[in-house]
Amino acid sequence: MTKPKPPQDCTSMEELRLQIDRLDLDLVALLAERAGYIDRAIALKTENGWPARIPERVEEVVMNARDTAEAQGLDPDLVEMLWRQLVDWSIAREARVIREN
DSSP states (O other), X not given: OOOOOOGGGXXXXXXXXXXXXXXXXXXXXXXXXHHHHHHHHHHHHHHHTOOSOOHHHHHHHHHHHHHHHHHTTOOHHHHHHHHXXXXXXXXXXXXXXXXXX
C-alpha cells in the first residue's frame, strides 16, 4: 500500500498518480461502506412502511455535503452534483427492494 504523502511533497507525476490511485481505493471502500448503511436503511424503511425517498432528508444530506465541501475549500456545486447522483442511486436501490417486499 502506498504511504500517504501531501501533494506538495510529490516531485513527479508518478508519485502524484500513486497518491491519486490510493485515494481512489479509499473512496471506493467508503462508497461500499455507505452502501452497507443504505442496505440497513432499506430494512428499517420496510419495517416502518417508510418510502425510499424522504425529500427533507435528501436536502439535509446534500446541504451537509455542500457545507463540508466549502469548509474544505472544495467547490460546493461540484459536491452537490456528485451527492445528488449518489443519493439518487441510493434511493433507486432502496425503491427497488422496498417495492419487491
